[in-house]
Amino acid sequence: MKCRVCGGLMQQKRTxxxxxISESTIVIVKDLPVVQCLQCSEYLIPDPVMTEVEKMLTSxxxxxxxxxxxxxx
Numbered sequence: 001m002k003c004r005v006c007g008g009l010m011q012q013k014r015t016x017x018x019x020x021i022s023e024s025t026i027v028i029v030k031d032l033p034v035v036q037c038l039q040c041s042e043y044l045i046p047d048p049v050m051t052e053v054e055k056m057l058t059s060x061x062x063x064x065x066x067x068x069x070x071x072x073x
Contacts, residue, residue, distance in 0.1 A: 006037060008038055008039030014034070015034050017032050022062055025062055027060045027066075029070075031070055032038060049071075
């Protein structure tokens with residue numbers, strides 16, 4: 001697969017990504033499977049993975065400033 005930004009090679013990998021779910025709450029999802037460009041670091045989150053992330057973010061503690069969760073699906 002080629003990167004839509006730079007045309008570089010995309011590779012599957014696992015990474016940690018932050019998601020801002022409110023004005024004061026950030027959730028970091030660790031060990032998230034993504035497809036990332038080897039040249040420019042642009043990434044794509046596959047649809048089935050994003051569906052699981054959305055479920056995780058819905059159940060996050062909205063009273064916390066920062067929450068760290070591990071992706072497990």
